[in-house]
Amino acid sequence: MFHWLEKNPFFFAVAVFLTIAFAGLVEILPNFAQQSQPTVGTKPYSTLELAGRHVYIKNSCNACHSQLVRPFKAETDRYGHYSMSGEYAYDRPFLWGSKRTGPDLMRVGNYRTTDWHENHMKDPAGVVPGSIMPAYRWMFTNLADIDTAYAEQITVKNVFAVPYNKPLPMKDGSKEVVKLADSLSGAHASALAEAKLVVADMNDKNVKEMVNNGQIPEIVAIIAYMNSLK
Numbered sequence: 001m002f003h004w005l006e007k008n009p010f011f012f013a014v015a016v017f018l019t020i021a022f023a024g025l026v027e028i029l030p031n032f033a034q035q036s037q038p039t040v041g042t043k044p045y046s047t048l049e050l051a052g053r054h055v056y057i058k059n060s061c062n063a064c065h066s067q068l069v070r071p072f073k074a075e076t077d078r079y080g081h082y083s084m085s086g087e088y089a090y091d092r093p094f095l096w097g098s099k100r101t102g103p104d105l106m107r108v109g110n111y112r113t114t115d116w117h118e119n120h121m122k123d124p125a126g127v128v129p130g131s132i133m134p135a136y137r138w139m140f141t142n143l144a145d146i147d148t149a150y151a152e153q154i155t156v157k158n159v160f161a162v163p164y165n166k167p168l169p170m171k172d173g174s175k176e177v178v179k180l181a182d183s184l185s186g187a188h189a190s191a192l193a194e195a196k197l198v199v200a201d202m203n204d205k206n207v208k209e210m211v212n213n214g215q216i217p218e219i220v221a222i223i224a225y226m227n228s229l230k
Helices: 002-006 009-035 047-058 073-079 114-122 146-159 184-199 205-212 218-228
Strands: none
Touching (some): 047 146, 047 184, 047 218, 146 184, 184 205, 184 218
């Protein structure tokens, strides 16, 4: 058999390829299946965070910012631990991005605060000298779309079995539940309650007044989303 293969280079190459491919699959597939499971500490987005994610997509933030820390020292020194596939278990669509005009945002919630985001979105160059990022002042008056965020929560729960209302393991050993409201009015109420926690650390008086009056500006939603990226 082996003598025959040695005399037929084409079939020898095919046999080598199949052997290596099989060995590679045996090595890769089990690990891939394990790593694709939700990482401990990963949880579905709340209604407000999901509304903020929609603001992020609508304004094409992923055109200039990636959400993918690669396993290189230069990346991990700057942005933190490299990204794990299981950390994207509840992301639809993925927002990996294709280039970095600005920094990676995969773990921005670990080192930026609510008031930093507020000032940066209002006047990027005033916070980061030389920044070419445009100001997003309309986010301080435009209202977040809570209805669409809630509709997506229902969809991903029913179609993709995203575990809302179920205890999920956190990195500190505790359990945490992301609740899915029973109604649209309940979703608005939970989003507003979370928005009030966000604006407690903001300075803009108009934004505070809007939230106190039951309205949620886009800036509050996108900051809630940014704070969730850890």
